[in-house]
Amino acid sequence: MENGLVECNEDDKEYHKITKPTRSLYVTTQKPHRLAENWIKINDSKIDILRLVTLPVEITTEIFHQLPLEVGYKTGFYMDMDTAPVSLTAVCRSWRGIALSAPTLWSTMEICFDDIPSTVVAKPGMVESFINQWLGRSGECPLFLTFTLPHEDHFPISRLRAILHQHAQRVRYLELNLGEYQPIRPLELHTLPFPLLQAANVHCDFRVEDRVFDNAPQLHSLHVRGYSAVAPHRFHLPWQQLTIFEGSIHNLDLFVVAPNLVNIKCGWAGGDSNPGMITHSCIKSFAVTDSAYDKILQYLTLPALQHLDLSEGDTYDFLGSFLERSSPPLISLRVQADDPAFAQWHQALVHVAATLEDIEISYASTEAMTSLLSLGERPWASPPWRTLNVLRNIKTLRLPHVVDPVGLYQLVKFLYSRSDKLRSFQLVWDASPFLDERPRAGAPGTPDTEDTIVGHFSRLQAAGMDIYVGTRVKNYAVTIE
Known part of the structure; x- marks a missing residue:
């Protein structure tokens, strides 16, 4: 060492x-x-x-x-x-x-400086020598660096700054995990030339007028994490060249100062509530990481949008008006479908029926499942019946986090009805409704035993209980031979 x-x-x-x-x-x-x-x-x-x-x-x-x-x-x-x-x-x-x-x-290195023994840190140049020798073997290859330093009292941030200054010319990917409350300013990233840097992931505290990556002409992807939400008017970045952004925001300035964004994933940290309508013509993929998506979508028009992820949302009041206003060529959509949420968004699908091919619906309630799998046998019923009937181009349908049982006969009929277009179908229960589920159970006073449902039925039968669980023609509580 x-x-x-x-x-x-x-x-x-x-x-x-x-x-x-x-x-x-x-x-x-x-x-x-x-x-x-x-x-x-x-x-x-x-x-x-x-x-x-x-x-x-x-x-x-x-x-x-x-x-x-x-x-x-x-x-x-x-x-x-x-x-x-x-x-x-x-x-x-x-x-x-x-x-x-x-x-x-x-050419790839990940180091958590807090994991380095203090006796090693105390020896001048030892950590730096290790890093230099490792990266020295990479020749002229671009570097992919991940440095974690949540506590400056263990490894001085001035030493990390010197390491970054030495290797900045070759860095293509940089991840800095400084913790929510440690400022990024002491690293003086705005003074460094990053001619090869294409993507950065920064976890730190942002202060007013912080500047980073002023000299990174190829930087196009930025992931920002920290206690403070990003405010473009006070956090200086080469916003206009960004095409990918992930982080929390507290106003919609990002959609103005970053006109070339194509992929955005953001959370809402509160802030200005009425910035006026904003049109962004480049965004193709948009995901909201919390339930306050309505604070964002109600003021946006995204005519180029192809992928929309609102799976963290619990209210969808503005989805219909957003899709109608944007009229996007939407290809994929992720939403929730518990009873309140389903009642809000199902009618909005008509605005993207011609293009939607991939839909993921989480936490579907019994009512939602009945509607989703309906084949239109109830022509007298008004929506939400036949929710998916308007989506004739669906190729992928995913239903994760299903809680209630589903009529398997109705499911089979639905899949046959879509077999000309539907190429992938996934339904995942949070708890298995099938007889191969393996719970632990046992009679009072005896240790619980893990077995399948059928196995438990058989054990009870073997103990003398007469059990019939099944259909009119088959008993699934099989007796142990």
Whole structure:
């Protein structure tokens, strides 16, 4: 550790010597009846490992370069054999050489500075040396960095600032988790050139007149989290070049200062309630992360909207007028359908009937399910009957968080009626209504036993109870043979 990045083993013997205490501890913690089973699995896997390590170097190198290394895997300050790319270097000498010469493997780093022992932090330059050695192996590859520093008293923010200043020229993705109450200003991000930066995720406290990313010409995606909601008039960013935004807002200035937004996901933190009508011609995907979506939609017109997510909402008073006003080519919609919500939004579907292909309806009540699966056998009934009948182009229908039982015969008839267009259907109960549900139950004075519903019926029958649960032609309470 004190020499920076931990070098991997020179040969297999050294590797086994280093990992022997860990493996011994693992063995002693296993139950005896599992040891033989585990060793069989290990021996069987040797054949597959041998095939991998004997591949030509060119093929192995290409495989390493194609690894889907996403932001979020931990580098750590100690050798972790489960962490890429260190795990690759520990297989054998050949893989070690290939991994150390594959720069893309070393271009991603995630560090939580609070997890670094204070004895290490106290040694000047040790943390920085580790970071420099790791990223130094990445050559000229763009960097994907995630730094977490919720408490400045453990690792001075001035040292994090120096790290960012050193590597800013190569950063393509930057995530800074400073906590809700730690300001971002001390990092002086507005003074840094970020010529490659395309996406940033910032969790911090924003103060009046804070400036960030003034010199990031390619920045187009921003995710902002913190105690304070974003107010564009006091938080200086290259708003006009943003195409993706996620964060809380307390007014609708964002829709004015960021005219090129295409994808937005936001929450409402309160603020101005009547800004006047705003038209935004570029937004194609819009999601609201809390129930106060009406504070936003009632003042917006989004004629290019294709994807609308209001699944966190519990009232939909303004949805109909919004869709009628915007007349968007809406492709996908996510809403809730408990009784009050369903009564508010179901009639609004007529405004997007020609284009809607994908709909997700959460928490559908019994009334909503009856309406959704209706085939129109009640022509005398007024809406909400036949809710989906107007949506003839639906290809995907998802019904998550269903609470009440559903008439399966009616469901089958509905699916057949839509089989010419419907390609994907999903209905998910919060609790299984089927006989394969596995609850724990038992007679008074006896331990509860986990079993299927049918299994519990059978146990009761075996104990002498006469049970019939089923249809006129079949009893599902099967007796144990």
